[in-house]
Amino acid sequence: MSDTAEPHVPPGIAGTTAGEISGSVRDLVDAGRLRPGDVLPPIRDLAEGLGVHRNTVAVSYRLLVAAGVAETRGRHGTLIRALPALEAEGGTAPAGQVDLASGNPDPRLLPDLMAAVATMSYSAPLYGVSTTDPALEAWARDTMGADLPHSSFGVTVTNGSVDAVERLLTARLTRGDAVAIEDPCFLASVGTLRINGFRPLPVAVDTEGPTPDGLRRALQDGARAVVLTPRAHNPTGMSRTAARTAEVRAVLAGYPHALIIEDDHFSAISHQPYHRLITEHTSQWALVRSVSKFLGPDLRLAIVASDLDSAAQLNARLRPGTTWVSHLLQRLTATLLTDPRVASRLRQARRAYPQRSATLAESLADNGITVHPPADGVNLWIPLEAESSAVIKRLADQGWTVRDGAQFAATPTSSHNAIRVTTATITPAQARRFAAALAHILREQ
Missing domain, CATH: 1.10.10.10 (Winged helix-like DNA-binding domain superfamily/Winged helix DNA-binding domain)
Structure with a gap:
């Protein structure tokens, strides 16, 4: 035995x-x-x-x-496997704290949704109608078509940009496939990849956009999709330059199989031009424009212009009679986007947000703190030499809530010793006080 x-x-x-x-x-x-x-x-x-x-x-x-x-x-x-712990935008700062962490737009620069509801023309549809509101599709084909090299493309409406990116990736990829994403990266993009079991491949970002070498490495390592932000990159505020776009395009030309997704979330209020990454030779592509940052976060809606096959994949998952995006929300969005009063409000936001970021950047510079140039968006990225979590704790002790740059890492091995400051509602007085407080903390580290 x-x-x-x-x-x-x-x-x-x-x-x-x-x-x-x-x-x-x-x-x-x-x-x-x-x-x-x-x-x-x-x-x-x-x-x-x-x-x-x-x-x-x-x-x-x-x-x-x-x-x-x-x-x-x-x-x-x-x-x-455990459900991954995911960070998210928003949240409420502790009582007595100045909230510079939320990533939210300024509510005063958003249009009055209820006033638009009272004036819009709407007849409730029944099961079986088209998934896309005709007025919204007409707006999309007119405005987005001007930014595309393809005369023939599909238009799909999803429940926000995160929903659009997730649907596009899950339609084309399988669990374990690799996706190239910016590093640092939008929080929701990181979460989308983790929750669906996709493998993130980081692409470093500098002041001009994603680096060509970083993208090339990701594609060589097997990335089957690329998710990039053309302007107002969250968290850094970077907007991709025309020269960098040409360099990135040249890299992508060697990988025609890759799905290219551009998340242009700040489109209507960006003061930077859109430099098109998609070319007439790109076979799988999507341009995603959500409305949350300029019409309101509760309008969970994004408009997707894409190649016809990708549009068919999306529409198969947003079928008439089952899972379409509410036509009430679609008609409200179309009403807002074609309202001259809303257009005036958007012009105001386009001026205000860069001014507020520039005000904080100038206050920081006056205190000897260098930041990424405030290109666009509602956030400012502040690289640190001191350990970020200790700085954040000291700022909280003095009444300031900010985001830890480490939360925006594309992979667990990425390292971002920085803080992200939301400037959407910051006042000049707050900018001066915050810059002075941060400078004092850094001198003591």
Whole structure:
């Protein structure tokens, strides 16, 4: 009789094929008998315990990872996957704090939605109508068509830009595929990739836009999609220059299979020009323009102009009679976008936001603090030599709430020792006081 102990197989894991073994693990997860963070047996031990080849267990584990049930941690083994912790914009600053962290627009620069509702023409549709409101589609084809090299393109309406990017990626990619994203990156983009199991490949950003070398490396490493911001990049405020756009275009020309998504979230109030990344030779592309930053965050709506195949993929998931975006919201958006009074409000916002960022940048410069040039948007990016979390704590002690640059890292190994300051509502007096407080803290570090 052998003294060697039989390999332990957790109760419930069974099967002789990779599909059967992975299915039994998924049953245990669904029943709550395996919890996030639980470690699965080493491949060799489980193979011996079940009497199957090690390759069979290895394939079953790969199936679990592909399904988003498990994740590999190298020498730490294969674990049941937990829902990733995701940062988000907004939130409420503690009582007594000046909120320079939210990423929100200035409510005073947003149009009056209820006044527009009272004046708009609207007849409630029933099941089976087109998913896109005719008035909004006409506006999109007129305004977005002027920015596209293709005369033929599809128009789709989604529940905001994050929804659009997620739908485009999940329509074209599978879990585990790589996506090139800016680093630092928009919080929601990071979250979209993590929650769907896509692999982010960071592309460094400087004052002119995403770096060509960084994008080339990401594409060489297998990126099947590229998500970039043409202007008012969140968190840095960068807007891609014409020269950098040409360089990035040249890189993309060598990867015709890649899906190119441009998230132009600040379009209607940007004071920077849109430099088109998409060319007549781009086969898979989408230009996404949401309205949240200039019509209001509660208007969860984005307009997507894309190649016809991508539009068909999106529309298949926004079918008439099931999951379309409310025509009431679409008609309200079309009404606002064609209202001369709203146009005047948008011009006011286009002037105000860069002035406020410039005011803070000047106050910081007066105190010896260098920042990224405030190109566009509602945020200012302040690189630090001192450790950012300690600076943020000291600022909070003095009544200022800001965002830690580390939260905008595209990957866990990225490092951004910086703070992001939302300037949408900052006053000149607040800018002077904040700059003085930050300078004092940095001198003491």
